[in-house]
Amino acid sequence: GQQVMQIPQYQHVQEGEDFTTYCNSSTTLSNIQWYKQRPGGHPVFLIQLVKSGEVKKQKRLTFQFGEAKKNSSLHITATQTTDVGTYFCAGRVSGTYKYIFGTGTRLKVLA
């Protein structure tokens, strides 16, 4: 079936270090969204990427969508303790209204 895998599953970094999570889909996606979920909270929309090869930046966060529209990445520069949480990608399966969430990457930032 359709799957979206994320790596790594967990990442512990020292405050100030960079962090990257990767998302890989078994099928082509029409678009991909990224979410952040704090412990005990709900997913919060961060950004959406639609075009092949698209790169978007939000302050210290850089998002990329692969040329084949099957993979994506989120890179955080100089992490802060406020970046703690689980980051999910969610890909929209081409030709459907269905979003498949990735397995998530739990980020812990050590002060």
Added chain:
Amino acid sequence: ETGVTQSPTHLIKTRGQQVTLRCSSQSGHNTVSWYQQALGQGPQFIFQYYREEENGRGNFPPRFSGLQFPNYSSELNVNALELDDSALYLCASSLEGPTPGNTIYFGEGSWLTVV
């Protein structure tokens, strides 16, 4: 604050019972989706409603059903509850047009425990 509210926030049900979860979407949002999120996992797509019609469904059995109402509220109904149905149920609303893929706003979720 996403403008999406869900109720109840927590509930406990017995195996075999039925449950109804409610969601009030952002005003004007014509699309609502429901997700199931088990502890430590990503949200799993249950189904989506667009203008009161189901237009997409994930790998969930028919005992998961839903309704969307003209006043931007919706319901998720689960019959014959099983222990594995214990999870956080998330409602998400968006405004979809000819080009789908707009921002999705999640509610805070309803924690369901089946005992």
